[in-house]
Amino acid sequence: MNTSKIIAIGAAILTILLLFTSCESDNEGYISLSEDLRLSALEKDSAVHLNWTLTKVDNFQEYRVYRSKDKGSYYHNSPIYVGTDFFEHTFIDESPNFLGMNYYWVEARGNAEDDYYRVYKSNIDSVRVGNYPSFSYFPASMIFNKEDNLIGFIDGRQKFTLYNYQDENVVATKTVSYNFAHPCFGTYNGQTELYLNENSDNSISVYAAKTMKYLTRLSMKSQDIFSIAVNNNGKVYVAPNYGSYLEVLDRGHSVSSTINSSYDQKYLKYSDVREVLIANEYDSYSRLYEYFVTADGNITSENYVSSYFSGQHYACVKEDPLTGNVYLQPNGMVKLLNNSYIANSVFGKCQDIAFSSSFVYTAPFEYKALLKYDRNGQLLEAIDLPGYPVYIFIDDNQLIVIFVENPVSYNQSNSYSRFKGYNDETAFGICKIDI
CATH class of the missing domain: 2.60.40.10 (Immunoglobulins)
Structure with a gap:
């Protein structure tokens, strides 16, 4: 075979190889396979x-x-x-x-x-998608103090957490004896204090709220304390978990007085607007009490009004500081000022409600949004959220919203009202919305 024929055959073979390679490379299904799935x-x-x-x-x-x-x-x-x-x-x-x-x-x-x-x-x-502070266990109770930018909550694991929502840091945590208790913030001698029943005894630990520095301990007659409320003049009000009475204590003294009542009154809230102590029976058939407070901060078992209502409800009540009306959720009920009758609220059933001077905000069921109303109950807009709202608080220029990732229905919230329809292992986040 001469040289020219060898060259011709080699050129033909090379052409065929190039053509085959070109067809394979242009094939839409051709791709390199790896040994590992990454x-x-x-x-x-x-x-x-x-x-x-x-x-x-x-x-x-x-x-x-x-x-x-x-x-x-x-x-x-x-x-x-x-x-x-x-x-x-x-x-x-x-x-x-x-x-x-x-x-x-x-x-x-x-x-x-x-x-x-x-x-x-x-x-x-x-x-990580959402840059939101989050916690692993749902709060059984939650308290708010806008003066020092604080949120406090006891979760289902019997742990109290104090959180600064502007600095986005946990100030401190404390193990408590009961996860059903309701602590509170109060002001004494110009300082914001935290009142916490953390031990299985008849005492309340008092801390400087901003730093969680221990201040003192108050002794009560009640051992199982369900709820604490304070006014701004050093009076401390306590409701036991069991027992038809309330206790009143002066912050500067160690002896409390007992106020007898006909019913168990478990959740307490002091109204700075009207100078009354609101006491809510936490039961399916209940009464809402308003005790009129004397000039020295005392209450009596005779000087009060009460309102009857039925249906499961959350222990915590919300008061509209502008009107003095008291709202109960999740049933969407309202006790109007100077009226013992409890009616259906124009703002409807919801997880929570909050009030500014001009607007009312609600946390509806099964919506990733807040609903904003005018004072007459006219719906103005829905404010989108990263999750389903369960608590709303109002700072001067912000809404502080506690949200979760999954919804519950109104019926579910009634069945498990202590955790607003959720289980204690439900994680929650905190978001801030400018208003």
């Missing part, structure tokens, strides 16, 4: 964009994408996406968790010869 997660515009590598899978059947709030719960989640196209290796999660971390992984499944799936698992990648 996932990456990226947050963008409050959604999480997921991409994973194409890996070698025998008899490919489907992809399954998983999301979890707990890195350790690898095998206890349902997929958020199932795809059967081998070359479709992206997914956008438009409903990630806004509280805490989101953990993602993907599985590629292949059909083995014995009809069992062979599962190829990826790595776990994590993304």
